[in-house]
Amino acid sequence: MTPNIKNFLLLAGVLATILTGGCKPENYKPLGKSATPINALAGTWKITSVTQKDEDAANKGFPYQTADLTNVFPYTDFTLTLNMNGNNPTTFTTTPGNSPKIINLASGNWTVDNPVYPQVLTLANATDTAKVTLGGYPLGASASNLKIALAKHDAASGKLLISYSFVFSKQ
Amino acid sequence: MQKQKIFSALVILMLSFSLGVRAQIPSFSPSSFTAQDQVTLTIDVTGTPMAGASEAYIWIWANPGGVGPTPNGLVNGQWNPSDPAAKMTSAGGNKWSFTFTGTTLFGLAPADLHDFGFLVKSKDGTKQTPDFKPFKFDPLVFTPTKLRIFPAKVDTNDVVMLNFDRNLGATVDEQRMTPVSATVTAFDETGTQVGNPLTVTITQNMGTTIWKGFFIPNVSFRPAAGHVLQKFHYKFNGTVLDAGGNPAQVSTDEAEIFFVSMK
Numbered sequence: 001m002t003p004n005i006k007n008f009l010l011l012a013g014v015l016a017t018i019l020t021g022g023c024k025p026e027n028y029k030p031l032g033k034s035a036t037p038i039n040a041l042a043g044t045w046k047i048t049s050v051t052q053k054d055e056d057a058a059n060k061g062f063p064y065q066t067a068d069l070t071n072v073f074p075y076t077d078f079t080l081t082l083n084m085n086g087n088n089p090t091t092f093t094t095t096p097g098n099s100p101k102i103i104n105l106a107s108g109n110w111t112v113d114n115p116v117y118p119q120v121l122t123l124a125n126a127t128d129t130a131k132v133t134l135g136g137y138p139l140g141a142s143a144s145n146l147k148i149a150l151a152k153h154d155a156a157s158g159k160l161l162i163s164y165s166f167v168f169s170k171q
Numbered sequence: 172m173q174k175q176k177i178f179s180a181l182v183i184l185m186l187s188f189s190l191g192v193r194a195q196i197p198s199f200s201p202s203s204f205t206a207q208d209q210v211t212l213t214i215d216v217t218g219t220p221m222a223g224a225s226e227a228y229i230w231i232w233a234n235p236g237g238v239g240p241t242p243n244g245l246v247n248g249q250w251n252p253s254d255p256a257a258k259m260t261s262a263g264g265n266k267w268s269f270t271f272t273g274t275t276l277f278g279l280a281p282a283d284l285h286d287f288g289f290l291v292k293s294k295d296g297t298k299q300t301p302d303f304k305p306f307k308f309d310p311l312v313f314t315p316t317k318l319r320i321f322p323a324k325v326d327t328n329d330v331v332m333l334n335f336d337r338n339l340g341a342t343v344d345e346q347r348m349t350p351v352s353a354t355v356t357a358f359d360e361t362g363t364q365v366g367n368p369l370t371v372t373i374t375q376n377m378g379t380t381i382w383k384g385f386f387i388p389n390v391s392f393r394p395a396a397g398h399v400l401q402k403f404h405y406k407f408n409g410t411v412l413d414a415g416g417n418p419a420q421v422s423t424d425e426a427e428i429f430f431v432s433m434k
Contacts, residue, residue: 054321
Protein backbone atom coordinates (compact mmCIF):
# COMPACT_ATOMS: atom_id res chain seq x y z
CA MET A 1 0.00 0.00 0.00
CA THR A 2 1.45 3.33 -1.04
CA PRO A 3 1.65 6.30 1.36
CA ASN A 4 -0.96 8.19 -0.74
CA ILE A 5 -3.51 5.46 -0.31
CA LYS A 6 -2.71 5.20 3.42
CA ASN A 7 -3.27 8.95 3.83
CA PHE A 8 -6.51 8.80 1.87
CA LEU A 9 -7.87 5.96 4.01
CA LEU A 10 -6.80 7.75 7.18
CA LEU A 11 -8.53 10.97 6.07
CA ALA A 12 -11.67 9.08 5.09
CA GLY A 13 -11.73 7.36 8.50
CA VAL A 14 -11.39 10.66 10.35
CA LEU A 15 -14.14 12.27 8.25
CA ALA A 16 -16.46 9.31 8.79
CA THR A 17 -15.92 9.50 12.54
CA ILE A 18 -16.62 13.23 12.62
CA LEU A 19 -19.69 12.98 10.43
CA THR A 20 -21.30 10.04 12.18
CA GLY A 21 -20.37 11.39 15.56
CA GLY A 22 -22.07 14.70 14.66
CA CYS A 23 -25.38 12.99 13.95
CA LYS A 24 -27.44 12.85 17.07
CA PRO A 25 -31.21 12.85 17.37
CA GLU A 26 -32.61 16.21 18.42
CA ASN A 27 -34.60 16.30 21.60
CA TYR A 28 -37.72 18.02 20.29
CA LYS A 29 -40.30 18.89 22.85
CA PRO A 30 -43.69 17.24 22.51
CA LEU A 31 -46.12 19.11 20.24
CA GLY A 32 -48.70 19.28 22.97
CA LYS A 33 -52.40 18.77 22.68
CA SER A 34 -53.76 19.81 19.28
CA ALA A 35 -56.32 22.59 19.19
CA THR A 36 -59.90 21.34 19.04
CA PRO A 37 -61.98 23.71 16.95
CA ILE A 38 -65.25 22.82 18.60
CA ASN A 39 -64.00 23.95 22.00
CA ALA A 40 -63.26 27.36 20.52
CA LEU A 41 -66.95 27.82 19.75
CA ALA A 42 -67.99 27.90 23.39
CA GLY A 43 -68.76 31.31 24.82
CA THR A 44 -70.85 34.38 24.22
CA TRP A 45 -70.62 35.97 20.80
CA LYS A 46 -71.84 39.35 19.65
CA ILE A 47 -72.40 40.44 16.05
CA THR A 48 -69.97 42.97 14.64
CA SER A 49 -70.72 42.70 10.93
CA VAL A 50 -73.56 41.59 8.64
CA THR A 51 -73.31 41.22 4.86
CA GLN A 52 -76.13 40.26 2.54
CA LYS A 53 -75.26 38.73 -0.84
CA ASP A 54 -77.51 38.32 -3.85
CA GLU A 55 -76.12 34.96 -4.93
CA ASP A 56 -78.18 34.92 -8.09
CA ALA A 57 -76.79 38.31 -9.14
CA ALA A 58 -73.26 37.15 -8.36
CA ASN A 59 -73.80 33.98 -10.37
CA LYS A 60 -74.91 36.03 -13.36
CA GLY A 61 -72.10 38.55 -13.00
CA PHE A 62 -74.53 41.40 -12.35
CA PRO A 63 -73.59 44.55 -10.45
CA TYR A 64 -75.07 45.08 -6.98
CA GLN A 65 -74.05 41.75 -5.48
CA THR A 66 -73.58 42.56 -1.78
CA ALA A 67 -74.88 44.98 0.81
CA ASP A 68 -73.42 45.82 4.20
CA LEU A 69 -76.32 45.66 6.64
CA THR A 70 -74.31 46.10 9.82
CA ASN A 71 -75.62 49.58 10.57
CA VAL A 72 -78.89 49.40 8.67
CA PHE A 73 -80.59 47.66 11.59
CA PRO A 74 -79.23 47.24 15.14
CA TYR A 75 -77.67 43.87 14.37
CA THR A 76 -74.84 44.53 16.81
CA ASP A 77 -77.31 44.01 19.67
CA PHE A 78 -77.52 40.32 18.83
CA THR A 79 -75.64 37.88 21.02
CA LEU A 80 -75.36 34.12 20.82
CA THR A 81 -74.18 32.01 23.72
CA LEU A 82 -72.96 28.48 23.05
CA ASN A 83 -72.49 26.30 26.10
CA MET A 84 -70.47 23.09 26.27
CA ASN A 85 -69.87 20.25 28.65
CA GLY A 86 -66.30 19.22 28.01
CA ASN A 87 -66.10 18.62 24.26
CA ASN A 88 -69.83 18.22 23.90
CA PRO A 89 -72.20 21.00 22.78
CA THR A 90 -75.11 21.47 25.16
CA THR A 91 -77.39 24.49 25.27
CA PHE A 92 -77.55 27.84 23.52
CA THR A 93 -79.33 31.13 24.03
CA THR A 94 -79.88 34.05 21.69
CA THR A 95 -80.44 37.60 22.85
CA PRO A 96 -81.55 39.74 19.92
CA GLY A 97 -82.02 43.03 21.75
CA ASN A 98 -83.32 45.36 19.02
CA SER A 99 -81.67 43.36 16.27
CA PRO A 100 -83.70 41.59 13.61
CA LYS A 101 -84.03 37.94 14.52
CA ILE A 102 -81.33 36.28 12.52
CA ILE A 103 -81.97 33.05 14.40
CA ASN A 104 -85.60 32.63 15.28
CA LEU A 105 -84.90 30.63 18.43
CA ALA A 106 -84.46 32.03 21.92
CA SER A 107 -82.87 28.94 23.43
CA GLY A 108 -82.43 25.21 23.00
CA ASN A 109 -79.71 22.72 22.29
CA TRP A 110 -77.00 22.94 19.68
CA THR A 111 -75.24 20.15 17.85
CA VAL A 112 -72.61 19.90 15.14
CA ASP A 113 -72.21 17.77 12.03
CA ASN A 114 -68.64 16.79 12.94
CA PRO A 115 -67.62 16.58 16.60
CA VAL A 116 -64.00 17.52 15.93
CA TYR A 117 -64.11 19.79 12.91
CA PRO A 118 -67.67 21.07 12.70
CA GLN A 119 -68.96 22.84 9.62
CA VAL A 120 -72.68 23.04 10.29
CA LEU A 121 -74.23 24.10 13.58
CA THR A 122 -77.77 23.00 14.24
CA LEU A 123 -79.71 25.03 16.77
CA ALA A 124 -82.96 23.45 17.85
CA ASN A 125 -85.71 23.63 20.39
CA ALA A 126 -88.86 21.58 20.70
CA THR A 127 -90.58 23.20 17.74
CA ASP A 128 -88.01 24.70 15.42
CA THR A 129 -84.56 24.12 13.98
CA ALA A 130 -82.00 26.47 12.43
CA LYS A 131 -78.85 25.43 10.61
CA VAL A 132 -75.93 27.76 10.05
CA THR A 133 -72.58 27.17 8.38
CA LEU A 134 -69.29 28.07 10.00
CA GLY A 135 -67.17 30.38 7.90
CA GLY A 136 -64.04 29.77 9.94
CA TYR A 137 -62.93 28.50 13.32
CA PRO A 138 -62.17 31.03 16.02
CA LEU A 139 -58.61 29.82 16.45
CA GLY A 140 -55.17 31.39 16.49
CA ALA A 141 -55.09 34.96 15.29
CA SER A 142 -58.84 34.80 14.63
CA ALA A 143 -59.68 33.44 18.06
CA SER A 144 -61.95 36.34 18.86
CA ASN A 145 -63.97 36.13 15.63
CA LEU A 146 -66.66 33.65 14.75
CA LYS A 147 -67.97 33.68 11.18
CA ILE A 148 -71.34 32.20 10.40
CA ALA A 149 -73.13 32.01 7.05
CA LEU A 150 -76.82 31.54 6.41
CA ALA A 151 -77.88 30.39 2.93
CA LYS A 152 -81.37 30.73 1.51
CA HIS A 153 -82.53 28.58 -1.40
CA ASP A 154 -85.53 28.82 -3.67
CA ALA A 155 -88.09 26.49 -2.11
CA ALA A 156 -89.19 25.16 -5.50
CA SER A 157 -85.93 24.72 -7.40
CA GLY A 158 -83.41 24.55 -4.58
CA LYS A 159 -81.37 27.27 -6.26
CA LEU A 160 -79.22 29.40 -3.97
CA LEU A 161 -80.61 32.93 -4.05
CA ILE A 162 -79.38 34.85 -0.99
CA SER A 163 -76.76 34.40 1.69
CA TYR A 164 -76.03 36.31 4.87
CA SER A 165 -72.60 36.43 6.49
CA PHE A 166 -72.38 37.26 10.18
CA VAL A 167 -69.16 38.03 12.01
CA PHE A 168 -69.31 37.66 15.78
CA SER A 169 -66.85 38.90 18.35
CA LYS A 170 -66.20 36.95 21.54
CA GLN A 171 -67.41 38.72 24.67
CA MET B 172 -90.00 26.40 -75.16
CA GLN B 173 -86.29 26.50 -74.57
CA LYS B 174 -86.75 29.51 -72.27
CA GLN B 175 -89.49 27.72 -70.33
CA LYS B 176 -87.17 24.73 -69.76
CA ILE B 177 -84.40 26.98 -68.54
CA PHE B 178 -86.83 28.83 -66.26
CA SER B 179 -88.20 25.54 -64.84
CA ALA B 180 -84.69 24.25 -64.24
CA LEU B 181 -83.79 27.46 -62.44
CA VAL B 182 -86.90 27.26 -60.25
CA ILE B 183 -86.14 23.63 -59.33
CA LEU B 184 -82.53 24.53 -58.64
CA MET B 185 -83.53 27.45 -56.42
CA LEU B 186 -86.10 25.34 -54.56
CA SER B 187 -83.54 22.59 -53.97
CA PHE B 188 -81.01 25.11 -52.78
CA SER B 189 -83.62 26.72 -50.56
CA LEU B 190 -84.66 23.38 -49.03
CA GLY B 191 -81.04 22.41 -48.56
CA VAL B 192 -80.22 25.60 -46.69
CA ARG B 193 -83.35 25.39 -44.60
CA ALA B 194 -82.47 21.86 -43.56
CA GLN B 195 -79.37 23.15 -41.86
CA ILE B 196 -80.98 25.78 -39.69
CA PRO B 197 -81.89 24.32 -36.29
CA SER B 198 -85.03 25.34 -34.47
CA PHE B 199 -85.19 25.94 -30.74
CA SER B 200 -87.97 25.54 -28.23
CA PRO B 201 -88.37 27.95 -26.53
CA SER B 202 -87.19 30.24 -29.28
CA SER B 203 -85.21 32.39 -26.87
CA PHE B 204 -83.42 31.06 -23.83
CA THR B 205 -80.73 31.95 -21.38
CA ALA B 206 -77.91 29.68 -20.30
CA GLN B 207 -80.03 28.76 -17.31
CA ASP B 208 -83.10 27.72 -19.30
CA GLN B 209 -83.82 24.28 -20.62
CA VAL B 210 -84.05 24.28 -24.40
CA THR B 211 -84.74 21.67 -27.07
CA LEU B 212 -82.93 22.04 -30.37
CA THR B 213 -84.16 20.26 -33.49
CA ILE B 214 -82.07 19.89 -36.62
CA ASP B 215 -82.90 18.46 -40.04
CA VAL B 216 -79.86 16.63 -41.38
CA THR B 217 -81.25 16.19 -44.89
CA GLY B 218 -78.50 16.73 -47.41
CA THR B 219 -75.72 15.85 -44.98
CA PRO B 220 -73.83 12.54 -44.54
CA MET B 221 -76.15 11.85 -41.59
CA ALA B 222 -79.26 11.75 -43.80
CA GLY B 223 -81.02 8.43 -43.46
CA ALA B 224 -79.15 7.47 -40.27
CA SER B 225 -81.06 5.29 -37.81
CA GLU B 226 -79.52 6.99 -34.78
CA ALA B 227 -77.68 10.23 -34.17
CA TYR B 228 -75.45 11.72 -31.50
CA ILE B 229 -74.77 15.35 -30.73
CA TRP B 230 -71.28 16.82 -30.39
CA ILE B 231 -71.67 20.18 -28.72
CA TRP B 232 -69.28 22.84 -27.43
CA ALA B 233 -69.40 26.22 -25.77
CA ASN B 234 -68.55 29.70 -27.02
CA PRO B 235 -67.46 29.17 -30.63
CA GLY B 236 -68.07 32.91 -31.01
CA GLY B 237 -64.67 33.54 -29.48
CA VAL B 238 -65.64 34.88 -26.06
CA GLY B 239 -65.18 32.84 -22.90
CA PRO B 240 -63.98 29.30 -22.20
CA THR B 241 -64.71 26.64 -24.81
CA PRO B 242 -65.35 23.32 -23.09
CA ASN B 243 -67.07 20.48 -24.86
CA GLY B 244 -70.48 19.42 -23.63
CA LEU B 245 -70.22 17.08 -20.67
CA VAL B 246 -72.32 14.55 -22.59
CA ASN B 247 -70.01 14.31 -25.62
CA GLY B 248 -67.83 11.45 -24.42
CA GLN B 249 -65.25 10.31 -27.00
CA TRP B 250 -65.45 10.91 -30.72
CA ASN B 251 -65.52 7.12 -31.07
CA PRO B 252 -67.74 6.17 -29.42
CA SER B 253 -70.06 8.96 -28.32
CA ASP B 254 -71.42 8.85 -24.81
CA PRO B 255 -74.96 7.42 -24.61
CA ALA B 256 -75.98 10.71 -22.94
CA ALA B 257 -75.31 12.43 -26.28
CA LYS B 258 -77.87 10.35 -28.15
CA MET B 259 -80.43 12.49 -29.92
CA THR B 260 -84.14 11.85 -30.09
CA SER B 261 -85.77 11.23 -33.44
CA ALA B 262 -88.19 13.96 -34.42
CA GLY B 263 -89.30 12.09 -37.55
CA GLY B 264 -87.64 11.78 -40.93
CA ASN B 265 -84.18 13.24 -40.88
CA LYS B 266 -84.93 15.44 -37.90
CA TRP B 267 -83.22 14.95 -34.57
CA SER B 268 -83.65 16.80 -31.30
CA PHE B 269 -81.68 17.23 -28.11
CA THR B 270 -82.68 18.88 -24.83
CA PHE B 271 -80.22 20.61 -22.53
CA THR B 272 -79.58 23.44 -20.10
CA GLY B 273 -76.44 25.41 -20.93
CA THR B 274 -75.01 25.77 -17.45
CA THR B 275 -75.48 22.07 -16.73
CA LEU B 276 -74.28 20.87 -20.12
CA PHE B 277 -71.07 22.87 -20.08
CA GLY B 278 -70.45 23.15 -16.35
CA LEU B 279 -70.03 26.91 -16.63
CA ALA B 280 -71.58 29.86 -14.84
CA PRO B 281 -74.15 31.77 -16.88
CA ALA B 282 -71.82 34.75 -17.06
CA ASP B 283 -69.29 32.56 -18.91
CA LEU B 284 -71.72 31.24 -21.51
CA HIS B 285 -72.32 33.37 -24.59
CA ASP B 286 -73.08 30.93 -27.41
CA PHE B 287 -72.65 27.34 -28.50
CA GLY B 288 -72.10 25.21 -31.56
CA PHE B 289 -72.85 21.60 -32.40
CA LEU B 290 -72.80 18.94 -35.05
CA VAL B 291 -74.64 15.66 -35.47
CA LYS B 292 -72.62 12.47 -35.84
CA SER B 293 -72.80 8.72 -35.89
CA LYS B 294 -71.81 6.97 -32.70
CA ASP B 295 -68.44 5.91 -34.14
CA GLY B 296 -67.81 9.29 -35.75
CA THR B 297 -67.51 7.96 -39.29
CA LYS B 298 -70.36 10.24 -40.40
CA GLN B 299 -71.06 13.78 -39.36
CA THR B 300 -72.79 16.94 -40.39
CA PRO B 301 -71.04 20.26 -40.80
CA ASP B 302 -70.74 22.47 -37.73
CA PHE B 303 -73.82 24.46 -36.79
CA LYS B 304 -72.70 27.62 -34.97
CA PRO B 305 -72.81 29.93 -33.22
CA PHE B 306 -76.17 30.11 -31.48
CA LYS B 307 -76.42 32.69 -28.77
CA PHE B 308 -77.80 32.32 -25.32
CA ASP B 309 -79.99 35.23 -24.33
CA PRO B 310 -77.68 37.55 -22.46
CA LEU B 311 -78.02 37.57 -18.73
CA VAL B 312 -77.37 41.25 -18.71
CA PHE B 313 -78.25 43.54 -15.87
CA THR B 314 -80.71 46.17 -17.05
CA PRO B 315 -80.75 49.31 -14.90
CA THR B 316 -84.22 50.49 -13.97
CA LYS B 317 -85.43 53.51 -12.04
CA LEU B 318 -86.94 51.31 -9.33
CA ARG B 319 -84.99 48.27 -8.17
CA ILE B 320 -84.85 46.11 -5.07
CA PHE B 321 -81.84 44.35 -3.60
CA PRO B 322 -81.64 41.39 -3.50
CA ALA B 323 -83.60 40.96 -6.71
CA LYS B 324 -85.60 38.09 -5.18
CA VAL B 325 -86.66 38.24 -1.56
CA ASP B 326 -88.67 36.28 0.95
CA THR B 327 -90.83 37.86 3.63
CA ASN B 328 -88.09 37.73 6.28
CA ASP B 329 -85.28 39.21 4.19
CA VAL B 330 -83.85 42.68 4.47
CA VAL B 331 -85.13 44.49 1.37
CA MET B 332 -83.30 47.48 -0.06
CA LEU B 333 -85.50 49.78 -2.15
CA ASN B 334 -83.68 51.83 -4.76
CA PHE B 335 -84.67 54.76 -6.95
CA ASP B 336 -82.33 56.07 -9.65
CA ARG B 337 -83.46 59.58 -10.57
CA ASN B 338 -81.37 59.54 -13.74
CA LEU B 339 -83.58 56.78 -15.07
CA GLY B 340 -86.83 58.57 -14.27
CA ALA B 341 -89.40 58.38 -17.05
CA THR B 342 -91.30 61.58 -16.30
CA VAL B 343 -90.23 65.14 -15.74
CA ASP B 344 -91.32 64.92 -12.11
CA GLU B 345 -89.26 61.74 -11.56
CA GLN B 346 -86.24 63.31 -13.19
CA ARG B 347 -86.50 66.54 -11.18
CA MET B 348 -87.77 65.34 -7.80
CA THR B 349 -85.83 65.50 -4.59
CA PRO B 350 -86.73 62.17 -2.97
CA VAL B 351 -87.58 62.26 0.73
CA SER B 352 -89.18 58.90 1.48
CA ALA B 353 -90.50 55.64 0.07
CA THR B 354 -93.91 54.10 0.62
CA VAL B 355 -94.47 50.37 0.82
CA THR B 356 -97.86 48.66 0.69
CA ALA B 357 -98.13 44.93 1.35
CA PHE B 358 -100.79 42.45 0.27
CA ASP B 359 -101.72 38.92 1.28
CA GLU B 360 -102.46 35.99 -1.03
CA THR B 361 -106.07 37.17 -1.52
CA GLY B 362 -104.92 40.56 -2.73
CA THR B 363 -106.08 42.23 0.49
CA GLN B 364 -103.90 45.06 1.75
CA VAL B 365 -102.06 44.15 4.94
CA GLY B 366 -102.02 46.90 7.57
CA ASN B 367 -101.19 50.46 6.69
CA PRO B 368 -98.67 51.61 4.12
CA LEU B 369 -95.16 51.86 5.52
CA THR B 370 -93.13 55.04 5.14
CA VAL B 371 -89.46 54.19 4.71
CA THR B 372 -86.66 56.62 5.48
CA ILE B 373 -84.28 56.96 2.57
CA THR B 374 -80.72 58.17 2.03
CA GLN B 375 -78.83 59.16 -1.07
CA ASN B 376 -75.86 57.07 -2.15
CA MET B 377 -72.81 59.33 -2.02
CA GLY B 378 -72.05 60.89 -5.38
CA THR B 379 -74.91 59.21 -7.23
CA THR B 380 -78.47 59.90 -8.25
CA ILE B 381 -79.64 56.80 -6.39
CA TRP B 382 -81.70 56.90 -3.20
CA LYS B 383 -82.23 53.82 -1.03
CA GLY B 384 -84.25 52.66 1.94
CA PHE B 385 -84.58 49.39 3.85
CA PHE B 386 -87.36 47.37 5.43
CA ILE B 387 -88.06 43.81 6.56
CA PRO B 388 -91.47 42.71 5.28
CA ASN B 389 -92.54 40.37 8.06
CA VAL B 390 -91.43 42.86 10.69
CA SER B 391 -93.40 45.75 9.20
CA PHE B 392 -96.45 43.84 8.01
CA ARG B 393 -98.42 41.21 9.90
CA PRO B 394 -101.08 39.48 7.79
CA ALA B 395 -104.30 38.30 9.45
CA ALA B 396 -104.34 34.82 10.94
CA GLY B 397 -104.40 32.16 8.25
CA HIS B 398 -102.98 34.47 5.61
CA VAL B 399 -99.51 35.09 4.27
CA LEU B 400 -97.71 37.99 2.67
CA GLN B 401 -97.69 37.56 -1.09
CA LYS B 402 -96.42 40.80 -2.60
CA PHE B 403 -95.70 44.46 -2.00
CA HIS B 404 -95.82 47.71 -3.93
CA TYR B 405 -93.37 50.54 -3.44
CA LYS B 406 -92.79 54.05 -4.70
CA PHE B 407 -90.54 56.96 -3.86
CA ASN B 408 -91.91 60.33 -2.81
CA GLY B 409 -90.34 63.74 -3.08
CA THR B 410 -90.76 67.33 -4.03
CA VAL B 411 -90.32 69.44 -7.11
CA LEU B 412 -90.67 73.18 -7.46
CA ASP B 413 -93.82 74.29 -9.22
CA ALA B 414 -94.11 77.22 -11.61
CA GLY B 415 -94.33 79.60 -8.66
CA GLY B 416 -91.15 78.22 -7.11
CA ASN B 417 -93.06 76.44 -4.35
CA PRO B 418 -92.38 72.81 -3.44
CA ALA B 419 -94.96 70.33 -4.72
CA GLN B 420 -95.35 66.73 -3.64
CA VAL B 421 -94.72 64.11 -6.32
CA SER B 422 -94.18 60.35 -6.42
CA THR B 423 -92.72 57.82 -8.82
CA ASP B 424 -94.71 55.04 -10.40
CA GLU B 425 -95.30 52.02 -8.18
CA ALA B 426 -93.37 48.80 -8.65
CA GLU B 427 -94.83 45.43 -7.69
CA ILE B 428 -92.70 42.69 -6.14
CA PHE B 429 -93.83 39.14 -5.40
CA PHE B 430 -92.13 37.29 -2.56
CA VAL B 431 -90.19 34.14 -3.40
CA SER B 432 -90.58 31.27 -0.97
CA MET B 433 -87.15 30.26 0.31
CA LYS B 434 -85.79 27.69 2.70
